[in-house]
Each structure stands twice: as C-alpha cells, then as structure tokens.
Amino acid sequence: MQLRLQKVNPSASLPHEPSSASTPLVQPGVLVVKRHHVLVRCSHWLNIPLLLGLILSGISIYWSSPIYQHKPDPNTGNFDVAADIGIWICAHVHGQHHYASPPDWIYNHMSLGPGMLALALRIHWLCAYLFMLNGTVYVAGLALGGGWRSLLPRRTDLFDALRMLRYYLGVPFAKLTHREWLHPHFSTKYNALQRAAYFSIPVAGFLSVATGWAIHKPMQLHWLAALFGGFDVARVWHFWLMWLFIFFVVPHVILVLADGWDTLRAMIVGWSTKVDRSEVIENES
Template sequence: MADTPKPIHPIWLRLTHWLNALAVVILAMSGWLIYNASPFFGITFPVAITLGGWLGGAILWHFAAMWLLAASGLAYLLCNALSGRLRSRFLPLSFRAVLADLRAASRGRLTHDDPGRYNAVQRAAYLLVMVDAVLLILSGLVLWKSVQLPLLRELLGGYEAARRVHFIAMAVMVSFALIHVIMVALVPRSLLTMIRGR
C-alpha cells in the first residue's frame, strides 16, 4: 500500500477549527440579542441577524455554544501547544515581517503557494484571535459568575467594565472572521486543505 503523506492540517485541527467556527457564529448571533436587551453603546443589532427569538432563547443558545467554544478552543490550544505546531507554524514573528507582508499584499505580490506555511500577516491574525478568544471566555466567565469570581471580575475592572471588554473582544472576533472568510474566498484551495487535510 502506498504511503499516505502527512496531512497539512491534522484531523484534530480541522475538527476543532470547524467546531470553533460554529460556536463563534452561534455565540455572536445570540450575544447580539442579549446585548439588545440592555445596550450600553449607541447601537443595537437588527433582530434579523440574531439568534434565539427572545432574551431567554438567546441566553440558552449562548450558554450551549459557550461550552462548545470552551471545550473545542481549549482542545485546539492544547494540541497546538503540546504538538510543537504552535511554535513551528506561528513563530518567528516580528512587527517588521508583518509590515513587509502587508506591503507585499497591497501590491498583489504576496504568494500563497505553500498551504503548509503561513505568512506573517496570517501568523499575527491567528495569534491575535487565539488571545482574543481567551479574553472572550474570561470576560464571559465574569458576566456569568461575577459573585463567584471576584478576582477575575476586579482584574477586568468590575462587572460593567467586563461587559464592555466582552463586547470589544466580540467585535475583534467578528472582524477577524469577516476578513478571514474574504481571504479564504481569494485562495479557495486553502478551504479544501482545511476540509480534507491536504
């Protein structure tokens, strides 16, 4: 039997990636409806892009997907760190390299020939979204169990500040996801790799 080459994206990565993406979509859409019930910025979200139908329904969706993101996100981070993939795929990374790749991209000169290697902009964006997901979960924990987690609550500046931190971390995550999907559409082969592994 012929040797099957090692996949570019191992199975655990593909599985956790799609579970994380599903959880983020459910969390964002249900979260917008929860926010609408007591908005603290000058905006509310159109009901058509929310999930849950009413406040209680949105909270149920949010709590279900929060466990999915916590479990799948943690599994992704642990497997990534312990397998050494985090270091080999995302490092080294420098501000200068990100600027150089952004400049190359703006001139249409950033190649994506090798799906096994991320450019500096991808590395920075993926690392940012990992940190952002941790912040989303920690600030979410404060909103959920604020009395039981006084240290975490005070570290984030109190309950009301934690709401704003959670909102801003959501905005970063949603902006990432939108740009991410546009970039994937520009390089459709990367989508096949994230589905089939190669």
C-alpha cells in the same frame, strides 16, 4: 506542528488505483506536506456554528441592557446607540421607511431578535460550553501535532508583515491591470500576518471565556471581574472581543479564497502539495 515533506514516487501508484480527498494525488516531482492535525481541523470548522450562535444570542442579550447608552431622546425616549442606528437606517435607506419597529432594526437583523432574553441566555451558554470544549480540543491538536511552534512570533515578523501587506494591497491592482504580482516567499508554515492573526485568536478566545464568567458570576468570581476593571468594564471587554472575531473572520475567508484551493484543502484533509523543493525537511515550522 511537525511537518514532513515526502517525496512522491511515480511508481508507487498505478493509474487504475482510486484516489480520495484524504489521500494526496501522486504526481512526479511533487512533495507532500502534512499541515494540520485532525483535532485542529475539526475544531476549526466547529468554531463556525459556535461563533455564529454566540454572536446572534449575544446581541439579543445586549438588547436587554445596552452597554453604550445616552440620555433619553426627548421625542422617542430612546437611549440605546444600536437603536439609534436602526432608526437612522429606517429613515434614510430606501425600502426601510415603513419598517414596523425602527429601534429594533439592528436586533431583528443581527441577532435572535429583541425581547428574547431567556432563550438567548440558554443558547448563549450552550454555545459557550461547547466553545470552551472545542477550544480545549484545538489546543490539544496544536500540542499533539506541534502546530503551536508555527504560531510563535519571530524577530523578522515586522518586516515580513510589511512585505505581506504590500502584497495584499497590490493584488487587486495587479488583477485589474493583468500584471504579475509575485507572492513573497517564506520558508515557514504561516506568513507574519497570518501568524499574528492566528496567535491572537486563541488569546481572544481565552479572554472571551474569562470575561464571560466574570459577567455571569460577578459575586462568586469577584476577583475575576476585578481583573477586567469591574462588571461594567468586563461587559465592554466581552462586547469588543465579539467584534474582534467578526473582523477576523471576514478578511480571513477572503484571503484564504485569494490564496487558492491548496490552502483550503489543507484545512479539510490536512495535507498540502504546494511545495516544490527537492529536499526532505523534518520539523519545519
């Protein structure tokens, strides 16, 4: 994405002029950075309900034919690992001992529920088509704004990633001991860990779509299913790609909140003021 640093002229704004969330506040000596294209911002926020719908409906679909099975239990006849987890929770967690259907605990709490295959399939494919459309919008935003450059790997990423990992691991201890813990300085839009994560998510999205079609049309798209090792293996790919999104979202939200309001605001209004250099830089990535 093309980033522009703009010097703010204190005389360009009068005290009585109204300000808005989409217009940078004018402060002497502050430089404003354009960070995210409007298409990138819109598609970013739309991914939240779409992924939620895909995950909830996807786990309900999983209920009808679990990937991970074992020999039927001689007492219960159960063969589903997710059902095993539900049975264990109901047996060992306080307050869950009298749950009506222990094998369905996971599906009742993490999906639309068991026995809802038809509805789950409709919702899943509705969200899937919208997810593909939204992904196209996101890629268009990266292309139009030049943001794709900031996602490309650098030669120094391994060293920079270790620096950032040390910083993130040390933040909680610094807070507890009231010590100053300086954030490593980078001249790029994203640090190495962010770049690796943000680069991997579009790749994971593409693989999720590809494996989804391989599962949905295994005969018509037999060549696609074969690329992933066949129908059953494509289901495994699809299942673990879902968990990749979940494992990305949780630390992503925590780290954004830890980084401060400026990072969150940039994804809402597209600009940032977290720059104090005096020079004007074009095409920074």
